[in-house]
Amino acid sequence: MTTTTQLTTRRTYQRTIPLAILSFFIVVLVVEYFEANAPAGQPKTALQVFQTDLLGMANTAALLVQIFATCTLLLWQSRRVYRRTGLRRQIYSSSVFLAVFIFFMALGLSQFEKLAPGANYRLLYMTFIGTLTATATGIKFLHHAFWTFRLFAAVTTLESATLFIAWFLTYAREMVLTVALWPGFALIGDTIEVIPFSASSRALLLSTAVAAIIIAARALVGREPGLIDMEMVEK
Amino acid sequence: MTEWHEYIWKMRPEHLAFVMLIACLIPTFFTLGIPIPPGYLSTDYFNSVESIPTGGIVVIGANIYDIGGYHGHRDLWGTQFYHWVRKGLKIICVVLDTTSQIAFIDVFRRYGLEKGYGGTYEYGKDFMITPFIPGEETAMARFAADIWGTCAGRDWYGTSLTELPLMANIRSFADVHLTTFKAYSGTHIEMAIRQWSSANFPNVKLVATHAFEDLAYAYGTRVMGTISGTRGNAEYAYMVRAKYGLPFTNEEVIKIEGRVTEGLLMWIAIAVGFVHLQIERQRRAAPKVKEEARA
Numbered sequence: 001m002t003t004t005t006q007l008t009t010r011r012t013y014q015r016t017i018p019l020a021i022l023s024f025f026i027v028v029l030v031v032e033y034f035e036a037n038a039p040a041g042q043p044k045t046a047l048q049v050f051q052t053d054l055l056g057m058a059n060t061a062a063l064l065v066q067i068f069a070t071c072t073l074l075l076w077q078s079r080r081v082y083r084r085t086g087l088r089r090q091i092y093s094s095s096v097f098l099a100v101f102i103f104f105m106a107l108g109l110s111q112f113e114k115l116a117p118g119a120n121y122r123l124l125y126m127t128f129i130g131t132l133t134a135t136a137t138g139i140k141f142l143h144h145a146f147w148t149f150r151l152f153a154a155v156t157t158l159e160s161a162t163l164f165i166a167w168f169l170t171y172a173r174e175m176v177l178t179v180a181l182w183p184g185f186a187l188i189g190d191t192i193e194v195i196p197f198s199a200s201s202r203a204l205l206l207s208t209a210v211a212a213i214i215i216a217a218r219a220l221v222g223r224e225p226g227l228i229d230m231e232m233v234e235k
Numbered sequence: 236m237t238e239w240h241e242y243i244w245k246m247r248p249e250h251l252a253f254v255m256l257i258a259c260l261i262p263t264f265f266t267l268g269i270p271i272p273p274g275y276l277s278t279d280y281f282n283s284v285e286s287i288p289t290g291g292i293v294v295i296g297a298n299i300y301d302i303g304g305y306h307g308h309r310d311l312w313g314t315q316f317y318h319w320v321r322k323g324l325k326i327i328c329v330v331l332d333t334t335s336q337i338a339f340i341d342v343f344r345r346y347g348l349e350k351g352y353g354g355t356y357e358y359g360k361d362f363m364i365t366p367f368i369p370g371e372e373t374a375m376a377r378f379a380a381d382i383w384g385t386c387a388g389r390d391w392y393g394t395s396l397t398e399l400p401l402m403a404n405i406r407s408f409a410d411v412h413l414t415t416f417k418a419y420s421g422t423h424i425e426m427a428i429r430q431w432s433s434a435n436f437p438n439v440k441l442v443a444t445h446a447f448e449d450l451a452y453a454y455g456t457r458v459m460g461t462i463s464g465t466r467g468n469a470e471y472a473y474m475v476r477a478k479y480g481l482p483f484t485n486e487e488v489i490k491i492e493g494r495v496t497e498g499l500l501m502w503i504a505i506a507v508g509f510v511h512l513q514i515e516r517q518r519r520a521a522p523k524v525k526e527e528a529r530a
Contacts, residue, residue: 174464174466194447198451
């Protein structure tokens with residue numbers, strides 16, 4: 001079998017067919033999202049019943065795909081982490097600790113909660129993961145505050161001055177003492193966050209969404225190189 | 236000779252962090268009693284919960300993917316659950332990631348809400364925890380439409396839902412009164428607004444624990460209240476304590492006091508930074524003036 005035939009065959013059953021099925025479910029979900037539901041208490045028409053059934057099927061299918069994808073991803077990620085750090089002599093102790101920890105967590109997720117009733121597992125998880133991540137977040141904020149201070153202390157341009165004033169006013173909203181002294185700080189802080197901040201963050205989200213739709217459309221018509229094509233090129 | 240303002244300006248990050256840490260720690264040991272005037276966001280949240288009749292159903296979903304998120308805001312969770320329990324609401328906890336079941340189990344036991352742990356709430360009768368349902372928004376949509384089907388008829392422990400009296404009359408969000416969602420990103424609350432609000436189920440009130448700016452566009456129509464930020468956490472704790480009394484020291488109140496001391500310190504540091512820069516500019520400008528005078 002030639003490389004071209006191999007590529008075409010693999011594309012058909014690994015990409016084209018799943019994409020066609022997926023596209024069908026996407027259309028069902030999108031139509032359902034934009035279509036108003038029947039008012040509560042009113043009987044549904046035959047078309048609405050059909051749509052509800054179709055939507056239930058689409059949701060179930062999507063859920064099954066997500067479960068499969070999540071499980072595959074977890075296994076793949078665990079394997080990748082293990083292979084990257086696995087039992088190297090230079091970091092032997094931490095590698096062993098990591099391997100045992102991954103095993104313990106996997107076992108705990110699957111079994112420990114159902115045993116007696118997982119109190120030890122929860123305690124260890126909260127103590128290790130909970131405390132460490134909460135501490136890391138705390139340290140991050142201290143570091144963030146330092147750089148905020150350095151940046152804003154050097155207000156030299158109109159842009160940095162605007163940012164400084166916006167930060168000052170929103171921070172004033174977050175300090176209850178200032179709001180207690182003058183309630184207007186709460187209103188000003190809310191306005192800054194709702195109008196300029198919200199507008200810029202939603203513009204960012206919108207541009208990401210548009211880009212995702214474009215990439216998805218290109219993938220549907222086979223214009224976006226997928227993993228199969230890249231694997232074939234590597235060979 | 237180094238002047239006083241230069242010490243501040245040349246301070247290393249770790250030194251400033253240490254000073255800020257001290258400032259944050261002051262309220263941990265000495266409560267300052269700073270007034271906490273409840274804002275309209277927290278008040279809306281509180282009133283939305285209050286409007287649910289006794290025996291009403293609350294659905295709380297969690298997609299925290301980082302148990303530290305629970306660890307860092309544990310008392311907020313505790314306050315929310317305590318409020319629902321005191322209102323006599325039945326609670327369905329939806330596990331949307333691989334760790335939030337730990338948070339759900341912990342909050343019922345740590346805050347003495349569960350029977351056998353100092354409380355009155357009984358698993359299966361007053362509250363339940365679903366199995367892990369992967370799929371983010373798809374999972375949320377599916378769960379809202381068909382709770383039993385999405386859970387495959389079982390709870391977190393593998394018990395059949397037919398054995399849980401709480402689930403006898405609950406099939407979808409048409410049987411639910413209040414929904415809320417725990418996650419730490421702006422896109423997640425958008426999922427809740429789309430799937431778990433009155434947009435799909437007119438009988439449901441969605442309340443949030445998200446920053447106001449993430450949901451401002453849907454506030455008052457789809458989202459009926461939010462606990463926004465550290466200030467919101469403290470305000471809500473203040474209101475629950477005022478009406479029901481909280482049986483635990485709420486670290487959210489300590490945090491907001493820490494934020495005040497930290498913020499005041501930061502403002503002082505910035506003011507000193509401005510002073511330093513002004514003095515430096517004047518110093519640099521001074522020789523030029525002399526040279527210009529000579530010319």
